[in-house]
Amino acid sequence: MTTSQPTKQRTLVKQVLSGDTVIVWGQPRNGPPAEKTITLANIAVPKLGRRATPKGGEETKDEPFAWEAREFLRKKLVGQEVLVKYDKSAERNNRVYGCILLGKDENTAENMTNLLVSEGFASVRRENARQATELTQLIELEDAAKAAKKGKWGANPQDHVRNPKKIDNLRQFCDKHERKPFQAIIEHVRDGSTVRVYLLPDFYSITLMISGIRCPTIKLDQDGNPNPADDVPYSKEARYFVESRLLQRDVEIVLESVSNNNFVGSIVHPKGNIAEILLKEGLAKCVDWSMALVHGGPEKLRAAERFAKEHKVRLWKDWSPSTNNSLTAVKEKEFTGTVTEIVSADALMVELPDGSSKKIFLASIRPPRLSEEKQPDDKQKRSRALYDIPWMFEAREFLRKNLIGKRVNVKVDYVMPASNNFPQKICCTVETNTGTNVAEAMVLKGFATVVKYRQDDDQRSSHYDELIAAEVKAQKSMRGIHAKKDIPTHRVQEVIGDVTKAKQFLPYLTRARKTEALVEFVASGSRLRLYVPKETCIITFLLAGINCPRGARPAPGGGPPVGGEAFGEEALNFTKRKVLQREVEIIVETMDKAGNYIGWLWIEGQNLSVSLVEAGFASVYVASDHSDYYRALTEAEESARKARLRRWKDYTEDKTEDDKAAEDDKVKERKENLIDVVVSEVTPELHFYVQRVEQGDTLTELTNKMRAEIDANPPLPGSYTPKKGEWCAAKFVDDQWYRAKVEKISGKEATVMYIDYGNRSIIPVANTAPLPSCFASEKPFAQEYVLAFVRLSNDEDYKNEAIAELRFLTGNGEVNVRLNEEFRVGGLPYAMLRNVDGEDIGRTMVAEGRVFASHRREVRFKELMEDYMAAEHEARRDHKNMWQYGDATEDDAKEFGHSR
Incomplete structure (x- = not known):
């Protein structure tokens, strides 16, 4: 029987699956090379645990030292060139058994099988008698490891079992660890911009989307395998690009956000930023929504994408820069001016140094607006957008308070040409003299959102990424239009x-x-x-x-x-x-x-x-x-x-x-038409309220009937809530009911004016009641007047003395006086008062040095004014009251109309 010679192949290690299984590939030439799975022969290593699968596979735990065995091989082999020796005839589905040698010289290279056995991470399969020479060496190494109690042969093997932790709430986990780097290992590359990662030391297994970029995705079939029919151009190249550089490499992960049950973050590697390199190679595009999250800022990523566009690399091979011919018509791309008007929440009128005005718009932001279902049908309501659209008024006010009358620096970013009956818009970045970007401040306050553009649309704000970052912060803190409660309303x-x-x-x-x-x-x-x-x-x-x-x-x-x-x-x-x-x-x-x-x-x-x-x-x-x-x-x-x-x-x-x-006014004569009144109240402004004597019985009868009605049908406690401006029944300090008007509500207290007497009071809301409708038709019995031909001193002490004097001279509301209306100013009637002896009360107060004479130029008042001025001269000469120290007019400012 002949024995086949082992096949030898130099290759690169892509990934270590376990302590005895490695995936290798050949040197890349034109695209990703074919992969081959190598299992080390003659040894058995502890098995790693498996996750539960949707098809019913149960979750298992690691065997002791399974993770250490895998890590031993990973740190040795990943990314290294090795020599693989295996039996070609035993290859099945690109999976073979053999040995792996690390080193360029076969005679001095490290044998991974021997190393694993000698470190106590593997045991020898002694039943393989055909390879007696190799077995003998491995058995000797195993016996030595046992004697030294290395690895799995040592004490307490259960201390060397991983206990992976799970993340129950991704958002809370991200917020807790935001911007804090994790030591991590890239375990799987789904596509160029999505990886699966182990976060150390707690072995959190997460899926991470690289922030700021997106690579062409690899579409999977129902079984989770790549579908060649849906192959997206450059998707495999992008995945291989990342695998060859990051798969099973030690990196740092910075978590920045969560999207669709996946984490979004940046991968930090000593040799560079993989996102930046992917962009420069034309294997990825910038993504606006996550660009603001990028660790270290988006500037380098934007520059890398711009480089790929300009050199038409891969994804950008057919790219051509978007042009805006309207921008060439703008003479000045940068200028300074003074803000004269806030036209809307994103539009300003700026006055230029030459005196001309220019309307500009804040680039790349959109002011608050109503949703489609809330759009009003009435065109008149549309003109009230400032008050009817939530946050529109606040947005306008923010701009108004910070910009009106202030100088700003303006940089034109792009021009939107006229379309659909809308005029041309000059869209700019506006900065204050302190360097604050107005649009960014608006977005950060939640008073505007950022416009989302197509990937190939370059007509946007020159500070677009800062706007996106501001919007993310506003969304997190739920400011302005991102708030879910306390929405402002303006009932104007x-x-x-x-x-x-x-x-x-x-x-x-x-x-x-x-x-x-x-x-x-x-x-x-x-x-x-x-x-x-x-x-x-x-x-x-x-x-x-x-x-x-x-x-x-x-x-x-x-x-x-x-x-x-x-x-x-x-x-x-x-x-x-x-x-x-x-x-x-x-x-x-x-x-x-x-x-x-x-x-x-x-x-x-x-x-x-x-x-x-x-x-x-x-x-x-x-x-x-x-x-x-x-x-x-x-x-x-x-x-x-x-x-x-x-x-x-x-x-x-x-x-x-x-x-x-x-001259026509000279023919007029002053006439007196005196009526009998009672002065019921005197105000701090020297206004007074009067009741006509002839109406006294009518007032008494109305008040008694109202009280009887309320006593017969007393209001339930807490059943009535007074509103500003409405008439009601209100108790006074004498615990009796009177007609009143609500002027202010502050918590559980109401400020009311008793309309038949003219006095005001702050009372508990519980001391108010609805006014029966039959008593609301009668006009107030107290009418407001101003004492004619006199004015108060600016000195508070003299002013209070004058008010007290008028109360005294009018009998404190218990004596009849006679009133003559002289003229009106601002709708208020000015009147002279005479006591029962016919004396002019106003002149009396002037003669006593309580008030000044207020000069009137009308011819009909000439004699009266001479009399008043003579009375004032007498008081000044005799140093009465406010004239006791001499001239009392020194502090009276000319701009307040005091013409002595």
């Missing part, structure tokens, strides 16, 4: 053009005196649209005290445009630069017949009406001579006239229409 009422609504809001706006507002739109130099946060309403606001020209504007009803007046456009631009989207303060005085509010507006302490007059855009309105700000207006107008500014360029001293109107 538009009072524009609605006279009925405007009348409802007028008392609150006039009583509040200075109110904070936000300028949403400027229609002309003196006409603005304001958002009033306190009342959650949008109003049209006209500047008081001035005549201001208007620019060209569309005609009502769609007719031909109305031509503009001289300096109308300039006045519009002046007001825009001053107040558009700025926080201002307003005083509402009155309302016109169209439902527009009229009053005064301040920006950073400057009265806008005065500023427009001072700049020569407006003139003083003749009927404003009774205003506290009339002196400031006339001084500003005189200054503009002398400088011949704008409308005063060709000014002559001819009489104007305003002068003629002022």
Whole structure:
């Protein structure tokens, strides 16, 4: 019987399956080489455990020293060139028995079989008598290992059994160990960008998707084997590329996220980043969604992909750069400017150094929007997107507060050409002077999302990866539009053009005196649209005290445009630069017949009406001579006239229409029509509430009936929840019920005004009840007035003394006085009060040095004003009360209308 000569083959070791089984391949030439499985002959090694399989295979544990045996071979052989000796005739399905020699010289090479036996990791199969020479040597090595108690022949073999751990919650595990490197071994390469890994030392078995890239995938059939019919170009090359470099290599794994029950992370190897190399070789493409997670940043990966594209390597062999001809039309690719308006949550108006304005969009981000099923059908509602779309208002406010009036640096990234009736968009990266990327800050706050592009679309933000990273952080912390609860809502009422609504809001706006507002739109130099946060309403606001020209504007009803007046456009631009989207303060005085509010507006302490007059855009309105700000207006107008500014360029001293109107006022006479009242309340502003004496019995009867009704049908505790602005029944300190209006709710307390008396109080919510409807139709019996021809001192002590004096002179609500309405300002009536002896209470307070005389220029008040000024002179001369130390007007600022 002849014995065949053993086959010898030099090859590379791909993978060690166990302590006695190795997969080898030949030297690669054109693509992945064929694989061959080699099992070491004549020995038996401990078996590794197996995982349970879907087909019913049960899970088994390692035998003692099985892992050490495999690791011994892995560290010796993987990636090394070896000499394999085996019997060719015994080969079955690329699996043979033989021996493996490590080393270039066969005579001095290390025999892996001998090494395993000598280290105590294998036992000899002694039944093979045909290889007596080899067996004799192996038996000697085995006996020596036993004598030395090496490996499996030592004590406590159960201490050398792996105990792999399982991960119950991938997300929690990732968050706990995020960015912390694990020592790991790559066990299997599914495709170029997906591997199975052992995390050491606890032997967690995980599937890892390499972050930032994706290789062509290898499609598997139902049995989990590669399907040649669905072969994806370059998929096998990519897998072989990774296998030849990382399979069963010691690496570090950095876990970064979780996707579809797989971990996403980076593989750290001393010889380089496999993701970067795959990209440079054209075997992978960048993936935007995980690019932000990449350990060490995405810049190198983007550069590697760009290199492959430019050299048209493999996946990019047919690539051609995308062009945007519109970008060439942009003269300046980088510029600086001042933000003048936030058009929307992703669009800004920037004023350039030459005075021109440019509309730009933040590149690669998308502002908040409604889902398809929540899109409103009503077109009118679409115009309220700022308030109706969750987070839209917050996004706009974030930009407004941080950018309006600030200089920014702009870099044009790409231009979206006009399409579908949408104009061309210049998309840019905008940075503040501190280097903050505005779009990135928006995304990080959860006020915008990042646009997802096609893989071959290069028209995107130059800081796209930073935007993706910001979005991932916002999603993790559930900020803004990523939040699942506490979604903001804005129930804003538009009072524009609605006279009925405007009348409802007028008392609150006039009583509040200075109110904070936000300028949403400027229609002309003196006409603005304001958002009033306190009342959650949008109003049209006209500047008081001035005549201001208007620019060209569309005609009502769609007719031909109305031509503009001289300096109308300039006045519009002046007001825009001053107040558009700025926080201002307003005083509402009155309302016109169209439902527009009229009053005064301040920006950073400057009265806008005065500023427009001072700049020569407006003139003083003749009927404003009774205003506290009339002196400031006339001084500003005189200054503009002398400088011949704008409308005063060709000014002559001819009489104007305003002068003629002022002369007409001289024919008017003051008349008194006194009514008997009781002053029921005096406010800290020297306003007072009165009840007509003739209505006293009616009020008493109504109040008694209301109390009887409530006593007969008492409200259940906790059944009534008062709302701001509604009428209710409320208890006073005397524990009696009165009609009241709810002004504020703070927790379990309500601020109410007793509408028939004018006084206010903070009471428990439990002390309120629904007002029976039959008592809600009667108008309030208390009417608010302002004491005419006087004003308070700015000193708090003198102010409190004056208020106390008015209460005393009016009998503390127990004595009848007589009232005469003199004029109105801002919808509020100003009145004179006389006591039962006919004395003017206001003049009495001036003569006592409690208040100043407030001068009125109307001719009909001339004699009265002379009397008041004489009374004030008398108090000053005698150093009465607030005049006791001399001039009491030193601290009264001119801009508040105090004209002494």
